[in-house]
Amino acid sequence: MAIKADMGDERSITAMVDQVADxxxxxDVVVxxxxxxxxxxIYDFNPEHWDKMMAVNLRGxxxxxxxxxPHWIKQQSGRVINIVSRCWVAGGPPAYVACKAGLVGLTRSMARELAPHNVTVNAIAPGLLPSAFTLEGRNPQDFDHMAEGAINVTPLKRLTRPEDVANTTSFLASTDSAFxxxxxxxxxxxxxxxPFGTR
Structure with missing residues (x-):
């Protein structure tokens, strides 16, 4: 079931959770x-853009x-899977990288806090994956150049595919990953x- 929600707005998040629970x-699982x-x-970032990204990507x-x-506490079970990015270790656009590195820290903090309720918290860090998200604001030539660079530094010599992320998510959501x-x-x-390219 699809529910429209704004991850930058606390009231929208609360309404979504209440609707799903009802x-x-x-x-059981939050991705x-x-x-x-x-x-x-770092030379030209817009503070309003920074704040909006932090609201959606980290605070959300x-x-x-x-x-x-509260549902996990009642159930004594649950899974959290945070999608980050390999840029959290390699660098890239400062605001985005700060969000994703922060989400890694949040992953570790929540893992400790939620463990007594049998809730696991993990993160998935994909590489470059062609999508509307990664193509937005880039012309095809620039993206092709970036993709070529990504493949060159990838030992397995290809880009990330949606099914790579989906399969890992399914594993982390399953009982196979309980420990x-x-x-x-x-x-x-x-x-x-x-290292991460800057283009």
Whole structure:
């Protein structure tokens, strides 16, 4: 079931959680995948853009988990999967990287706090994945150049595919991962070992 919500707005998040709980009676898995990227360098970033990205990309996931936590406490079970990016270790657009690095820190903090209720919290850090999100604001030539660079620094010599992320998400949401928490799984063919391009 699709529900429209604004991850930058606490009231919208609360309404979404309440609606899901009313319909299904429980909440088992939260995947924090919503994000925006208003690109800018440290020389020219827009403070309003910075604040908006932090609200959606970092505060939103924290608030969503806060609103769902009472359900996990009641159930004594749950899963959180935060989608970050390999840029959290390699660098890139400062505001976006700060959000994703912050989400890694949030992952580890929530893993400790929620563990007594049998809730695991992990993060997935994909490499470059062609999508509307990564193509937005870039012309095809620039993206092709960036993709070529990404493949060059990836030991497994290809870009990330949607199914790579989906399969890892399914694993972390399943009982097969019951004893894994506070981890960051890089789904990027080994490219976390290389510096991140700036284009």
């Amino acid at each position: 319909i299904f009676g429980r909440i 924090n995948n919503a994000a925006i990227n208003l690109r800018g360098s 996931p924290a608030l969503l988990c806060q609103k769902v936590a 894994i928490t506070a981890e960051v799984i890089h789904v990027c063919g080994g490219s976390q070992l290389a």
